[in-house]
Amino acid sequence: MSRLWQNDFGGYIFCATFAHQNKSIMHKPIIYQMLPRLWGNNKANPVKNGSLQENGTGKFSDIDNDTLSYLKWLGCSHVWYTGIIRHSTKESAEGCIPSHPQLVKGKAGSPYAICDYYDVNPYLADNPEDRVHEFEDLIKRSHEAGLKVIIDFVPNHVARDYGRTAHTEGHPVLGADDDKTVHWKPENDFFYYVGEALTLPTETPEGMEPYHEYPAMATGNNCYSPTPGINDWYETVKINYGDSHTPTWDKMYDIIEFWASKGVDGFRCDMVELVPPSFFKWLISKIKSAHEDIIFIAEVYKKELYEEYIREIGFDFLYDKSGLYDTLRAVTEKNVNDNGMPVELWQSASGITRNWQFLNSLQPYMLNFLENHDEQRFASGFFGKDAQSTFAPLYVSLFMNTAPFMIYFGEEIGETGMDEEGFSGQDGRTTIFDWWSIASVRRLRKLIASGEYRTLDPVAVEKAGLKGKEAEIFCRFASAIRFAASDKAIQNGTSYDLCYCNASSDGFDKNRHYAFLRDYEDHTVLVAANFSNREAVMKLTIPEHAFEWLGIPVSEKFYPGKIIEITVPPMGGIVEDLI
Secondary structure, three states: OOEEEEOOOOEEEOOOHHHHHOHHHHOOOOOEEEOHHHHOOOOOOOOOOOOOHHHOOOOOHOOOOHHHHHHHHHHOOEEOOOOOOEEOOOOOOOOOOEEEEEEEEOOOOOOEEEEEEEEHHHHEEEEHHHHHHHHHHHHHHHHOOOOOOEEEEEOEEEEEOOOOOOOOOOOOOOOOOOOOOOOOOOOOOEEOOOOOOOOOOOOOOOOOOOOOOEEOOEEEOOOOOOOOOOOOOOOOEEEOOOOOOOOHHHHHHHHHHHOOOOOOOEEEEEEHHOOHHHHHHHHHHHHHHHOHHHOEEEOOOHHHHHHHHHHHHHOOOEOOHHHHHHHHHHHHHHHHOOOOOOOOHHHHHHHHHHHHHHHHHHHEEEEEEEEOOOOOOOOOOOOOOOOHHHHHHHHHHHOOOOOOOOEOOOOOHHOOOOOOOOOOOOOOOOOOOOOOOOOOHHHHHHHHOHHHHHHOOHHHHHHHOOOHHHHHHHHHHHHHHHHHHHHHHHOOOHEEEEOOOOOOOOOOOOOEEEEEEEEEEEEEEEEEEEEOOOEOOOOEOHHHHHHHOOOOOOOOOOOOOOOOEEEEOOEEEEEEEEE
C-alpha cells in the first residue's frame, strides 16, 4: 500500500497514484485567504498600536508571480483577497482621507466598515491614484496563474461615514436621498432615530470635536438604538432592505456587477443572516444570469438555515463553522492535553459522524476550514497550542468529502497569532484592525522567493527561510494539500465512515480515533486520524457493506472483513492507498 509518507531525508512525498491522475475531472476547490495589507509587509519589529508609517503595509504588487505560482503549486484553485474594498481608517497618508477616530477600530480600521463600495484601499497601491487599475492587474496576474479571485461583499452594514470620507463619482451613495424625518420607510437605505443624536461608547480624542451624527442611525449588528454599546458594531450602520424589492436592492446589485465586470470570480458574503433571504435569492439569480460561473459563499452560523441558503436561496457554499469546525475544535481541545480522563459525548470523535449525518446531502456545499480571520489560530495558546497537533483535524476537514477547503495565510507554517498588535490584544488571532507585520509570514515569503518549497525537504526549506518546526509543519501541510488537490478519490470520491463498524474494536477508540474511505472509480484510499497525544495502533475492519456501497471489487489482497493495521502518530493522520 502506498501512502503519504516520510522519506529517509525527512521530506514528504506523494503516494504512487499522483502521477496518473486525470486532472480534467477534479473539482474540489482549495481556497487561500490572505490580507494583502499583512501578506506583503516586510517591516521588521512592528510596534504595538503603530501607525502606517511606523509599521508599514503590504501592496498589491507584493502578491507577485512568485506568490501566485506558489499558491498554484500548493494546490489552490481560488485566492480570497480580504480587506480590498475601501474602508474607514485613521490614516491620512497613502492617499487616504482619515475617518473620525471614534469610528475606527485599531489604527488601520476594520475591513468590514466599508466607506466606498466602488473603490479599493489606497494604501495597497504603489500609486494610490491608480489603485483600481493596480487591483485589476492583480486579478489579471491571478487568472494567468490559474487562480480565481474572491473578494468580500459586505451587504448588511457600511461605515458610519460612508460616502463622506470617500466616494467614487458616477455611482450612487447610500443614504443620499433618504427621508431622515421618519424612522423607517421602504425607500430609505438606513434606519433613523428622529430627534436623537448618536452617542458613541468611545472617548473623543483630546483636542477633537466628538463625532456628530444627527439623527442617529441604527447600528450594523441590529442594535436599534441611538446609543450602541462597546460590544456593538458601533462603527457601522445597518442597511435597510425593506419588505420587498426596493431601490436599495438595485444599488447593492450594481456593486456586485461592478466588481464582476472587472473579473472577480466570487464573493464571500458577510453575515448574510442579517440580510433578508429574498434579497440574496434575487441577487444571485440576477448576477448568475450574466456571470454564470461566479460563486457566492455565505457566512452562516445557524445550522438550521443551511438547507434554505443552499436549496432555496442559491448560495454555492456555506461556512461550516457551527458544524465541522466547532466539532473538530471541541475534539482537539479535549485531547491535545489528554491524560486518559473520560471523554464527554460532545467532545468525542464520534461527533464527526453525527455532524455529517446532520448535513447529509449538503456536505459538498460546506466550506471546511481550521482557520480564518475571525477564528483563533490553530497553533495559538488558545486552541491547539502547537501546530504539530493540526494534522488530525486537518486530515478530517481536508479529506473527508468533496467540499472545498480553505487555508488562512501562514496556517501552512503554523503561525500562532500570538502577537499583541494593538486593538484586540493577544487573542490568538491575526489582527484585521492594525498595521502589522508577521515574522513567520515574512519567512514564508522568503521561502517562496527562493523556490525551495518545491523540494518538500525540511532541511532545504529551513535553509531557505523557515525556522525550527515551521519547516517540518510546512512540508507535512503542503503535502496534504497537494494530495487533496490531485488525488481523484479525494477530489471526486464517495465517502464511507468506518467508525460504526469499528466502535467496539480493541484496536479503535471511538472517542479519539476517526477513519473513513474515499472511493472513485478504480481508486480507494483509507484516511485515519488520531485525536490523542499518544501514538495509536489502529486495527480497522472493512465491512462487506462498504464493498457493496462503493462498488469495490473483492480480491485476495482486499476483501470484506479484512483487518488493516496502521500506526498513526499523536494528533496526526495517515492516508493509505488501498486500490
